[in-house]
């Protein structure tokens with residue numbers, strides 16, 4: 283039995299490390315556990331880059347994202363933030379989920395008095411004028427687009443390393459491998475694979491998509507996977523394309539500027555979502571299926587979608603073969619709102635998860651709110667939005683996303699090189 287910690291944090295991804303830092307800053311003695319040393323191959327944030335934006339259709343998230351954006355520009359995270367801008371393509375239909383999302387988001391920023399330079403774009407020619415690297419695009423002529431000059435790219439894997447070293451500097455204790463892989467959670471007690479049992483006054487479960495394995499969640503979280511691939515540019519191409527903005531389309535997918543070190547462009551599909559099923563507590567539960575155990579690539583039927591996006595926007599790069607496939611797993615809630623509350627089945631065990639594929643940008647500030655919750659001083663509005671809600675109806679298609687096929691990975695044929 284290992285005694286002597288105020289709080290145990292399970293999972294050293296975005297929510298976990300942010301919480302560790304805040305707890306340590308408030309003087310708590312913290313033990314953080316993870317199967318892997320950060321950045322873990324299981325973490326949704328362990329890749330090249332993520333979008334850091336402030337557009338949200340609800341005002342609370344917008345306010346938090348604005349706060350986070352300011353913190354990304356300051357140490358220790360400033361070295362992981364690049365102001366790249368983002369071109370967002372929205373479907374033609376003004377009543378599509380995505381268009382409603384964009385309209386509400388702009389209204390919120392206006393009402394919050396946040397000045398973001400967002401330009402509306404009405405023609406393909408205009409895209410080429412604004413972003414010369416996109417001038418050969420063959421996008422449909424009937425487009426709606428916006429260009430957000432202030433949007434940024436977060437160097438995600440790198441920022442997890444930065445948060446890990448910040449937490450270590452502040453005195454957080456860590457255990458990894460069999461001493462860090464949690465197999466059982468109880469009130470004030472955590473058992474890991476090696477058989478060790480750790481005790482603390484409070485336990486925080488922030489294991490991302492794996493949270494579904496560790497505590498009962500009353501169907502509030504489903505693991506959901508998004509497919510990612512990369513193309514590697516030549517030195518010459520990197521020099522030409524290094525300053526492109528993020529390109530985002532809910533219809534076609536999205537990609538990032540090439541990474542400065544590896545010259546790789548990360549491309550993510552939006553044409554399908556993945557799930558895997560496992561029977562937990564007599565119930566089919568949507569769980570992650572990690573590449574550490576399953577060497578999945580991308581579904582054969584959606585392989586062409588990757589290059590379709592590049593062909594449409596950057597045709598001169600379409601000769602590249604996509605590589606380094608990955609399924610990125612998140613913890614999805616029915617409303618895309620986080621779940622940050624005490625788990626009613628234990629004493630002093632808290633769940634901080636439900637990132638719903640948009641939690642990375644909150645690395646600099648989500649810990650503050652998680653610790654406020656634990657200290658019983660979270661502001662009432664956030665407390666209400668993030669509270670435990672028994673058995674919500676989980677919709678197949680999340681309101682904020684474009685409808686798209688959900689693929690059971692047990693039935694999918696994967697692309698083989």
Ligand SMILES: Cc1cc2nc3c(=O)[nH]c(=O)nc-3n(C[C@H](O)[C@H](O)[C@H](O)COP(=O)(O)OP(=O)(O)OC[C@H]3O[C@@H](n4cnc5c(N)ncnc54)[C@H](O)[C@@H]3O)c2cc1C
Pocket residue numbers: 292293294295296297298315316317318321322323324325326327328331332333334462463464465488489490491492493506507508509510550610611612613634635636637638639640641642643644
């Ligand atoms: C395809 C995709 C695209 C995304 N794009 C964006 C974006 O552009 N912008 C944005 O803001 N967000 C984005 N996200 C979301 C972002 O990556 C997540 O919100 C964030 O990583 C969630 O943080 P987390 O701490 O909850 O989980 P994670 O970062 O996944 O971390 C979970 C941690 O728990 C550990 N763990 C798991 N099981 C155990 C166990 N049994 N014992 C101990 N430790 C364990 C893991 O090793 C891992 O380190 C995206 C997500 C996906 C899937």
